Amino acid sequence: MTGDRVAVVGAGMTKFVRRAQETPKELSWEAAHLALQSCEMTIDDVDAVVIGTAPDAFDGVHMKSEYLSDGCGGWGKPLIRGYVGGGTGVFAAIQGWYHVASGLFDTVLVVCEEKMSSCQPHPQAAFLTIFDHTTERPLKPNLLWIFALEMNAYMNRYGLSKRDIATVSVKNKRNAADHPAALLGDPDITVEDVLNSPVLAWPVQRLDVSPVTDGAVALVMSANHVARRVTDRPVWVEGVGWNLDTAYWTNRDLSYPVYVEEAARMAYDMAGISEPRQQIHIAEPYDPFDYKELHHLEGLMLFDRGEAPRAAADGITQRDGDLPVCPSGGLLGVGNPIAAAGLMKVAEIFWQLRGEAGARQVPGNPKRGLAQAWGDLMQVGTVVVMGV
């Protein structure tokens, strides 16, 4: 792998809630404070800060990372904000990695925050501008359309039913019941509940979708020589990858996320992984909608195309299955504060590989895991592979 060895040494987060009283700055501080506390470091140990947060329009605050910086420990330090839509949370960890791997910094604090509740009447308003202003917006699109169109293309290509896909929502909301920060954990939810929930934009129904959420997550990432001093259980970043597809989304084959495959290939190559199905023990793919988890598992080459739904139905992706997927509860269960949700997935791999995931701990001492996120106009894939 390129550059100096980099480890995640600490993680913290806020509860994920529908509407937090805290300002975005306060949420950032809460997560950053706990991440530092978790590895017994202080802000003086931090050489640089990486911030991940989604559109300024959510908060109605221009230059949001400058606004957030004080809560993220950025005062008087080199600071950068990365933004690749929903892919931001995992991309922030990638940026944290290259800040350290480059040799520029010993320790970086990565903070992702999202407060979606401020945007009235619904944060979808902030998303509407992703459609082309001349060729699409006059048709008055809403964001659900692109997910519905993609989900339908995926289902049609492989002859999948809604029932095949609903099992993902059930698994993740049940897993989230064991997550202390979760917004929508539900140990008793059934496939019938999902199938009977209101149709929003067919094939998307209410319980196929993750909720609007406020929250923040932070990680501490350190170079080898610092990590070994700070903790006896560093979780190493073994590979990173990211890739973008064309913004002409109506010209793409929506049934397969080729950009996720490209991102995964980059990360696997860096990590020396030739057989991901054997070498990845636990996965946190991005699941803002239930079908997306399956779509992404296929893009990550962890299952053949069109085969992930059957694997899910067979229990392979359950927490005690052969390949536990979203043991955290994912976006569907823990919640979806966009950038923070992606970083929550990286934090989950950190906790799982250290054996600190409590009631969510997957059995069998997993040694390697990956987190993946997705975003922009359904076109970016971001992947981090970590190991112990």
Added chain:
Amino acid sequence: MEEFVYDSVYLSSDDFREGRVLFEMWEPNARYAWDAGVAISRYLQGLKAAKLIGRSCPDCSRVLVPPRMFCESCFYPTDKWVTLRDTGTVLTFSRCYITWDLIQLEEPQMPAVIEIDGASSGMGIMHMLGEVDPEALAIGMRVRAVWKPPDERSGSITDIAYFRPLEE
């Protein structure tokens, strides 16, 4: 890890309705006039004349719609306007029962990605479907553009009212 989850303060809708919390409201007044650009201006002129126009790349020979002045794959200038047909194939569709701000719709909107005849394989545009039973929609369905009358066309994507099933 429980000790590293901060117990943030959860607010309910009632907290706002009943004035139990303090907040500040703001309604931005933001207006934009977007230039259509070189390629899309020609596309819009075509729509006003009830024609769909694409653009071809001399390098990869793809016929692109919506048209653009460069090919994003070859990163090469495109060089020819191509008049396409106003028929196509539904690549994917939805039946949407809700507006962006969560208002319920009695009759579903039917957005679709439609591959346009005369453009390269897989070249679709987003538009709406109409004059069809929502439950009868299917991927692979052949459709034709329903144009607004000439005096109602303004050089906009909405000069096509919708696409409806094609009798062949």
